[in-house]
Amino acid sequence: MANLAPTLPPPASRSAHVIVLGNEKGGSGKSTLAVHIIVALLREGHRVASIDTDSRQLSLTRYIENRSRFARRTGIEFDVPTHFLVRLGEGAVVAEVEAREFASFAEIVERLGERFDFVVIDTPANDSYRMRLSHAMADTLVTPINDSFVDLDVLGRVDGETLAVRGASQYADLVRTVRRNRGATGMRETNWVVVRNRIASIANRNQRHVAAGLQQLSAMLDFRVAPGITERIIFRELFPTGVTVFDMLDRAVMGVEPTMSHVAARREIRELLDRLELPPRLRAPAAAGAMVGAAAAAAAQ
Numbered sequence: 001m002a003n004l005a006p007t008l009p010p011p012a013s014r015s016a017h018v019i020v021l022g023n024e025k026g027g028s029g030k031s032t033l034a035v036h037i038i039v040a041l042l043r044e045g046h047r048v049a050s051i052d053t054d055s056r057q058l059s060l061t062r063y064i065e066n067r068s069r070f071a072r073r074t075g076i077e078f079d080v081p082t083h084f085l086v087r088l089g090e091g092a093v094v095a096e097v098e099a100r101e102f103a104s105f106a107e108i109v110e111r112l113g114e115r116f117d118f119v120v121i122d123t124p125a126n127d128s129y130r131m132r133l134s135h136a137m138a139d140t141l142v143t144p145i146n147d148s149f150v151d152l153d154v155l156g157r158v159d160g161e162t163l164a165v166r167g168a169s170q171y172a173d174l175v176r177t178v179r180r181n182r183g184a185t186g187m188r189e190t191n192w193v194v195v196r197n198r199i200a201s202i203a204n205r206n207q208r209h210v211a212a213g214l215q216q217l218s219a220m221l222d223f224r225v226a227p228g229i230t231e232r233i234i235f236r237e238l239f240p241t242g243v244t245v246f247d248m249l250d251r252a253v254m255g256v257e258p259t260m261s262h263v264a265a266r267r268e269i270r271e272l273l274d275r276l277e278l279p280p281r282l283r284a285p286a287a288a289g290a291m292v293g294a295a296a297a298a299a300a301q
Contacts, residue, residue, distance in 0.1 A: 016049070016116040017279055020138035024171035025154045026125035028144045029197045031059035032235055034122045035067075036269045037142070039244045042079035046117040050081040053123050053130040060122035061085050067242025078247065081120070086130055118278070127174060135178045138190050140276055143175075144197040147210050147228070155194070156217045163209050165216040172221050193276055194218070196228035226275040229268050232261055245269065 019037065021030040034050070041048050052060040064083050071078040123134045135141065145151040149158060157166045168176065179190045194214060200207065214225050229235075238244060245265040248258055 016119045017139050018119045018121065018137045019140045019142060019276070019278070020121045020123060020134050021142050021144070022123045022131070022135055022138070022175075023143050023145065023154065024125060024127060024131075024174065025145075025151060026057075028125075028146055028151060029229075029235075030125075030144055031057075031063060031122050032239070033142065033144050033195070033197070033229070033272075034060050034120055035063050035242075036244050036246070037273065038081050038120050039079055039246050040269055040273055041118050041120075042081065043246055047115070048081045049116045049119045050083045051086060051119060051121045051134075052083070053086045053121060053134050054125070055086055055130070056124065058085070063239055063242050065242070066240060070241040070243065078242075082116070127170075132174070132178060135175060135190075136182060136187075138178075139188055140278065141175065141190050141192045142195060142226075142276065143171075143192070143223075144195045144229075147196055147199050147207055149206075149210065149213075152210055152213050152217075155221070156213065158213055163213065165213055165220065168217075168221060172217070176221065191277065192221075192223035193226050194223050195226045195272060198231040199228040201230055224275065227268065227271045229272070230264070232265055234261055234265060 021034045021037075023030055031054075038048055038050055050060065050064065052058060054060070061083065064080060067078055068080055070076070071080070121134045121137065123131050143155075145154065152158060154169055154171045156169050156172060158164070159166050175190075175192060179192070182188075182190060194217075196210070196214070211225075217223070218225055234245060234248070238248075245262050246269075248262045250258075
């Protein structure tokens with residue numbers, strides 16, 4: 001891919017810590033996890049902006065729209081981030097499409113204006129310029145994977161007989177390249193955390209094998225494995241209203257009694273946030289244009 005902004009300098013400092021939800025495989029739960037991270041940070045008093053770069057699926061955008069609509073209809077005051085959508089580039093020439101997508105991304109970051117503590121970015125489940133640019137911006141990369149060898153294959157190839165990891169897979173190679181290029185452009189090192197998602201409540205042999213494979217890959221690819229998120233029906237029911245498990249725990253707001261499942265789900269999200277080791281709050285002035293320019297250089301190489 002062409003380097004779209006080679007002359008822009010790397011960022012000296014910025015206020016926002018960028019969290020990217022990324023996985024080249026669809027259905028891993030990126031958007032649902034992104035919303036819960038966003039709401040958790042908002043409830044802690046942080047200033048949070050969100051960016052949806054998956055301009056076809058729009059899952060994060062729809063979730064936040066549903067949340068705002070439900071709040072207006074019920075009169076409930078929900079924590080909502082400042083949200084932006086990166087428009088899909090159009091055209092027959094790849095370089096022109098990438099240029100439009102870069103311009104859209106740059107405009108959004110420039111428009112952030114006020115100083116945010118965190119920017120959370122949801123990405124498309126495919127290898128595209130928007131996806132690479134998003135990953136190049138990641139101070140923290142969160143990769144959720146379902147508890148299966150199909151999902152594990154996105155990170156590494158597993159021997160069918162011994163179940164030993166034979167090497168890195170396509171998405172892992174993409175992340176490894178972007179992390180290396182970030183260093184070359186003077187950006188801070190990406191903290192990569194892989195999250196086991198939709199774990200069965202009853203332990204089984206498959207879980208043990210997947211966990212063992214992740215530990216092998218963790219040493220090979222330099223990522224950390226976060227505490228997992230258990231499979232719960234509640235996560236599948238929240239999207240139409242935009243509600244999160246944090247909202248469900250507020251009986252005075254929701255008018256329903258929270259269950260132990262809600263409490264356990266919130267605890268798991270909190271444990272994930274602890275594992276991300278996010279900075280408490282950043283106060284340096286933003287350098288939005290430089291941030292995007294350096295990210296473009298990292299993504300393009």
